[in-house]
Amino acid sequence: MAHAHAHTVKRYKGLMDWLTTVDHKKIGILYLIAGGLFFLVGGLEAIMIRIQLWKPLNNFVSADTFNELITMHGTTMIFLAAMPMLFALMNAVIPLQIGARDVAFPFLNALGFWTFFFGGVLLNVSWFTGGAPDAGWTSYVPLAGSTYSSEYGVDYYVIGLQIAGIGTLIGGINFLVTIINMRAPGMTFMRMPMFTWAIFITSALILFAFPALTVGLVALMFDRLFDANFFNVANGGNAVLWEHIFWIFGHPEVYILILPAFGIISEVISTFSRKRLFGYSSMVFATVLIGFLGFMVWAHHMFTTGLGPVANALFSIATMLIAVPTGIKIFNWLFTMWGGSIKFTSANLFAVGFIPTFVMGGVTGVMLAAAPADFQYHDSYFVVAHFHYVIVGGLILGIFAGLHYWWPKMFGRMLNETLGKLTFWTFFIGFHMTFLIQHFLGLLGMPRRIYTYLDGLGFNEMNLISTIGAFLMGLGTIFFITNIIVTAVSGKKAAGDAWEDGRTLEWTIPSPAPEYNFAQTPLVRGYDAYWKEKMDGHKEMTPAEPLGSIHMPSPSILPLFMSIGLFIAGFGFMYHNYFVGGGGLALTFLCMLIRSLKDDHGFHIEPDELHDKGVKA
């Protein structure tokens, strides 16, 4: 049976290979490219926002354009840049870290990428079709309803995010199943690397949080396209309901973003300190607790909505409680480094820079949790500063750390260290310059999302400093892109254990990993499996199985076409052309039908092929 299917499956080359791939490593790279491009788009929008605000009464962009810029900056950065780049690292690393040959559902993995990608493209097409969404990334009704946003902008938001959201949900489920089912023999839950744990909890959060967003978006879509009355106050709907639905998704989303960064930091710091992660079990416990509490605090985004003192008091206290597990993590990282032998590679610079930066974002979070004081902070630049400290100072520094750390494993080449350090220092200094001062702008009375401000209010100098900082961050990003190009052209080839201090399974195989990851599934004998073998004097892992033929999933073009179908359908419904809408859906359903009816058993890689491939890679 095993041999019946060998070599019968068509293998593609070049572009077709990328369009049909179901290999988690290639999908990770696709996520990185797409997420990276959207990151640049969102960054450009940020720069334009800062140019508009560099002086009072500036008219670099109009009020309408400014609202489009802030809406698209937020939406793009959260949904199309940050999450995909996390998915890039998840895809590139998780199967390797748990000793698996792929994710549980490789086909779904490709589908998740393509739906995200086409959702994101749909959202950004709005710039060229008469106006991007402009009701803020939170899209509060009634402003986002059809009465006050009669253009198509917000339609792009509700439909684009629904399509992209499918991808995220699929990805979350896929990684939950992968981590539960596909760990190598011996890797019990309490032997899983911290990054795997973080992704495990993150995936669970995605599973519970994204449906709430989808429900909200569907309701808003019905309001806008078919005159439903979910949020239409005049016809008995409720505007505050949208705020609840949005933040029931939106707050866990914050932890969906930051928990993976916590995981990355744990790996990087431990590796470059040559030390076991301090308090591993309390780290796991803290991660679970943060994920759990993350669902009980959404109303702290709504203290000024008028929920009343009982709700405000409860949500204040619940929010403050999150500081405890977060504090546990911070001190565990510090004590991982304590007594270690810390090597400051660029990856570790980002990780070490993350700790104090994230603490600053965390403490302002606790300040915001005090509801009466929040009446002053809320929707002012203080909040803008706070969430950029958490998302940029936390998540983006984490992603940079992760990319510098796993780049050799993903691409087989070492990133240039000098350029890496240059990236860190410009980005890090630029970041603090942009956002530290914004705390004070908020406290001095500057509301957020304003396209201009009057002269003589005392905001001028601080806004100018903030704008200069934004340009420095842009410069840091340019250094990073330069680094990618330089490395691609003339980077040093990476060894399997690229940093020589690797502790987890991904470092036991060649860089980049061969198509099948592990020629033989490794046997895991403890936490930090590879480190344990090294300390016991072994050069490599003990295999858990004899060398044999390896079953691989076949590539498929169907995920691409399913997503194109949804993309077309989105346009059709938006412009009330039900013929086109139906046609798009028909394409998607047709692909699903083919997928269900066609028997595809994949193919096998035989042991004699294995050896060659392993060495070449």
Added chain:
Amino acid sequence: MKRWNVGKRLLPLFAGMMLLLSACGRADLSTLNPQGPVAEEQFGLMKLAISIMIIVVIVVFAISLYVIVRFRRRPGDNKIPVQVEGNHKLEIIWTVIPLILLVILGVPTVNSVFGLSKDYSKDPDAIQVEVTSHQFWWEFYYPQYDIHTAQELVIPTGKKIAVTAISGDVLHSFWIPSLAGKIDTNPGTAVANGTANANKMYFEATKAGVYLGKCAELCGPSHALMDFKVKAVDEASFDRWTAAQKAPVALPSDPAIKDSLVKNCLSCHAIGDQGVLVYPSLTDIGSRLTVGGILVNTDEAKYDNEGTTYENLKRWIEDPEAVKPGTLMPKVELTEQELDGIAKYLSELKIDYEK
């Protein structure tokens, strides 16, 4: 002994920090320079939180710095550090200490949450104000006096102002940083059919003066321009103001201007008891500090958005969209004479109440 020295050295640092914070910003705009008991209580909570958080930040920074310097890998160092699994005593310490800090912050927080939610809307001694927000202006109604005004909230000092806030269209947020934190205005104007979602808050100004108010919730293109003013005056002046609001107002003497005003302006606006009260009342527009909330009236114009009341009115009426993108005020076809006459008449539409 040594530890006490460190504390003593840090004390002036905290004191300096607090001084810096409390001296920060304009008295009419900054949350760090509170001018009334509500903002003061909120500032007190902010100071407490900031002090606790500064301690946390200092501890983390200190440990980080020490670790980075002390444990950096020296060249040629190949030793394997001791692989520590954890330390129960330490882990308990950094779980319990944050909990204690949170209790220190949490108790006054809960206390303030309930204290500041006190309802003065039935208190006869408080001044009742119904705030209705619109794209992009503020409507104020004083039910005790049956007075409608716009853009400027005149209040007596030393009295509780009980605000009931709703929105006429999208979400807005009512914020006077130096007097009180914000409250959202939710849509649902129809109190009668039960869809009102009114929010209540109160505040008080101790000193007479003008305080800047802002809209703090994204509400459309001119969100940035949706400013208002709170004018706190002594009680006698306030009484004169309420009386003056009721005094009859004469329309322009020139019949051509009068006709144009009635036809073009009073179809949406009210002056005294004439016209329609759909959009901002113009009764005292000549004594307001701004036109449209954003063109500042002054005889010594320094910035782009400043001019005399007359100039500002002319600029506004001539092309409202250019001043406030997205405003509902249309560009009305007026002859040069009509524009001049109306702007001049409106700029002289003052009520005198401050002695």
